Amino acid sequence: MKAIVVVDRNWGIGKDNSLLVHLPGDLKYFREKTKGKVIVIGRQTLESFPGGKPLPERTNIVLTTNEDYPAACEVCCSKEHLFQCLEGYDPEDVFIAGGEQIYREFLPYCDTVYVTKIDAAFPADRYFADLDKDREWEPVFQSDPVTEKGLSYRFTEYKRVP
Numbered sequence: 001m002k003a004i005v006v007v008d009r010n011w012g013i014g015k016d017n018s019l020l021v022h023l024p025g026d027l028k029y030f031r032e033k034t035k036g037k038v039i040v041i042g043r044q045t046l047e048s049f050p051g052g053k054p055l056p057e058r059t060n061i062v063l064t065t066n067e068d069y070p071a072a073c074e075v076c077c078s079k080e081h082l083f084q085c086l087e088g089y090d091p092e093d094v095f096i097a098g099g100e101q102i103y104r105e106f107l108p109y110c111d112t113v114y115v116t117k118i119d120a121a122f123p124a125d126r127y128f129a130d131l132d133k134d135r136e137w138e139p140v141f142q143s144d145p146v147t148e149k150g151l152s153y154r155f156t157e158y159k160r161v162p
């Protein structure tokens with residue numbers, strides 16, 4: 001499995017159940033990477049999407065402990081249930097897509113993380129693990145900087161150290 005995330009300089013990922021900033025170029029990158037694939041998201045993240053709806057053109061699987069959760073997509077109620085649901089998919093096609101709880105729970109099962117790094121610090125209340133301080137992960141790719149909305153950011157990729 002892979003994870004995909006956009007972080008600020010402090011590895012902040014969200015505040016008040018929203019992204020820190022909306023960067024059209026990064027949203028496009030997310031759409032392209034996950035189009036036709038599977039995204040796994042927490043209930044809070046699903047509710048942060050426009051209209052609280054799953055994202056089109058990809059399989060959305062939402063995790064919630066509420067077995068009666070009314071979602072217009074697949075619902076899994078535990079880690080074990082999720083792994084059962086994922087049995088029919090190629091692990092290469094599965095993206096852990098947030099938020100904080102879901103990243104924390106499933107990062108140990110990922111071998112690749114696509115991190116968009118924004119070179120700025122925002123007030124945040126949700127975070128991703130700092131992979132630069134984690135010897136289990138190494139950076140393997142960094143794009144040239146992109147500037148948008150007065151912010152500079154890069155697309156990067158981390159791999160689990162063999």
Ligand SMILES: NC(=O)c1ccc[n+]([C@@H]2O[C@H](COP(=O)([O-])OP(=O)(O)OC[C@H]3O[C@@H](n4cnc5c(N)ncnc54)[C@H](OP(=O)(O)O)[C@@H]3O)[C@@H](O)[C@H]2O)c1
Pocket residue numbers: 004005006007012013014015016017018019020041042043044045046048063064065066076077078079097098099100101102103105126
């Ligand atoms: N920067 C990024 O790339 C990025 C990406 C995605 C999200 N975000 C941000 O992250 C924030 C949301 O993160 P969050 O940590 O508050 O919430 P979250 O991870 O999106 O969702 C947490 C919810 O997932 C459910 N859940 C978690 N583990 C489960 C398990 N093992 N079995 C069943 N259900 C489980 C629970 O739902 P129930 O309470 O219903 O049981 C839990 O309340 C928002 O600010 C969002 O914008 C950022």
